[in-house]
Amino acid sequence: MTSTRDAADPSPIPSSDMKLVDIGGYRLATYVAGEGNPPVVFIAEYTGAAAIWDGVCAALQQPCMTVTYDRPGLGNSDDLPGDERARPRTWGQSAEELHRLLALLNVESPRVVVGHSYGALIARAYVEQWPNDVAGLVLSETSDPNLYEDGSFPDWMNYEDDNGRAGTRFDVLTGAKENRSLHPRPDLPTVVVTGAVGRWERAIGKLDEYGGKTWHEIDDLWQANQHAIAQQTQAAQIIAHTAGHQLCVEAPALIARAVDAVVAAVRTGTDIHLDPDRRRGRRGPSRSPLVRGRDPMWTLRSARAGDGPLLRDLRLRALRDAGHAFLETVDQAGRLDAAGWEARIARYTRPGRQVLVVAEDPHAGSWCGMAGAFVDSERDNPEFDLPVHQGDRWAMMWGTYVAPASRGKGMADRLCESLFTWAVEQARVDWLGLHVRDSNSHAIQLYQRQGFHVVSRNFHPALRVTSLVMVRPVM
Structure with a gap:
């Protein structure tokens, strides 16, 4: 009006x-x-x-x-x-x-x-x-x-x-x-x-x-x-x-x-x-194959069985470094035993339903970045929803993180591009979305660069924080 x-x-x-x-x-x-x-x-x-x-x-x-x-x-x-x-x-x-x-x-x-x-x-x-x-x-x-x-x-x-x-x-x-x-x-x-x-x-x-x-x-x-x-x-x-x-x-x-x-x-x-x-109104990210991203200092691949210790190490580093960006705390993650981390890996690697893409330092044998996604039927928390049209299928990104020493090299963009390729070729969904804290300006800029736009806000009472819900079409 x-x-x-x-x-x-x-x-x-x-x-x-x-x-x-x-x-x-x-x-x-x-x-x-x-x-x-x-x-x-x-x-x-x-x-x-x-x-x-x-x-x-x-x-x-x-x-x-x-x-x-x-x-x-x-x-x-x-x-x-x-x-x-x-x-x-x-x-x-x-x-x-x-x-x-x-x-x-x-x-x-x-x-x-x-x-x-x-x-x-x-x-x-x-x-x-x-x-x-x-x-x-x-x-x-x-x-x-x-x-x-x-x-x-x-x-x-x-x-x-x-x-x-x-x-x-x-x-x-x-x-x-x-x-x-x-x-x-x-x-x-x-x-x-x-x-x-x-x-x-x-x-x-x-x-x-x-x-x-x-x-x-x-x-x-x-x-x-x-x-x-x-x-x-x-x-x-x-x-x-x-x-x-x-x-x-x-x-x-x-x-x-x-x-x-x-x-x-x-x-x-x-x-x-x-x-x-x-x-x-602009070119979208390239649809490069999921596990072929390479840099002289790191290699992209999908997580696999036996990666529990690597996941634990990077997740705890992420929570200590940027706890404000996640909805899990260091204490919560720290209480998980080895079997629990391996169970997470098993869940994150269900073909066509969930994926965890990681950036691995081949020399150190450790992870320096990761990002995951799951399809709508896999969510375990009703807060994680996307406001898309009835009947449309969607996938949700989660846990995007790049270690400080590896930032500024395009790793975050490559992780996002890999998840988009997964959404197109394996999950075959209509929309890819995510929740990001409204105070996390660097992440918001990353996702906007990748073609995501804000559609709503969610307030999380337990953590007393507000997240933005961002989506982009998958076609």
Whole structure:
């Protein structure tokens, strides 16, 4: 949800590129470009005009017809008639307005519908009312009307710009009830695109606009709402690394990739495929074979039977050196006998289910680094979970450590790359994730470099610490 203070520039598009369509007492400015089915219809945020989609449309790779429009009181559209200005609408009524517009434009059906912020609420209402008109859906930073159910609405929600132009006012309370009554469409190709975790904590504004909640609480609620929508619709979800709410402007290529994926899925009748390299916007780690990493001073290999003493030595060194980074203490590990360490090795080497990759100093016969992973069915603690889509399989990384003398040589990256290769070739999961303490900045930077992004936070009461949950797709 945005205010006129931080909204994307709603300045009108040159009139030569638009068509004014009378939909019953007032005219909406529409902009139709390109050719190809399914047509893609874009719905802007609360105070955003069609111009916010310019960067997204320019970044599309799938050739298709695009339709953008200015809602009443925005861009080149007429203001609402006087008798309608003071009458709040629901998102369903704005969806009906769009439906009339598309009919008058003779835009072919079914269409891919793309909505941002409040526009995403209109998009969901459109799907509810005209399910056969929609072939696919992209929801960008869907607003959460529940944030305002206590009635503490920000001033900007009574939209009127600096020139006194009146736009649509929304009935948020009725809209929230309308939103909860939606029937999810898991059969509909859908992508949910979400701003970076923590972006609300960088916000500037009045907390009393949100019922006295802290920015941290608002951020958690916002992310939870995005994840819930993705689960309800069985959608693919993309979470931006740094871009905030204004994804259309800050990361237009990210939205374009989501639109391209949905259009391609509609055309081919297949599942949505989001190229992991395109999803992150950069090259991912190489998929080098699991045990072939070599350096003049160390060799990567998988742990094997008989490695119990080596595991004990490195694990205790790790806990003494960086105990703040782990959820096990030196005392707990120190009480384990030789048989216990060998039992850990046996567990960590179950083919396709668990793995422990180690960096071994071939001259000293000791380990200088390690990292492990297990598939979802192997977890023994309910705290270790990943918020991925229902039915998706995941693997969890754990215990990444490099001894001080071996740091700065790329070992941590090679360990992570080896686990990713295992996830692809042996575990065959959809996601690879991990928990990392929120204070461990060096590890967080490592994982971000490896393509992981933060999706949630977990508080561990026993240790009184908070961990970040980070994931990356495995495709």
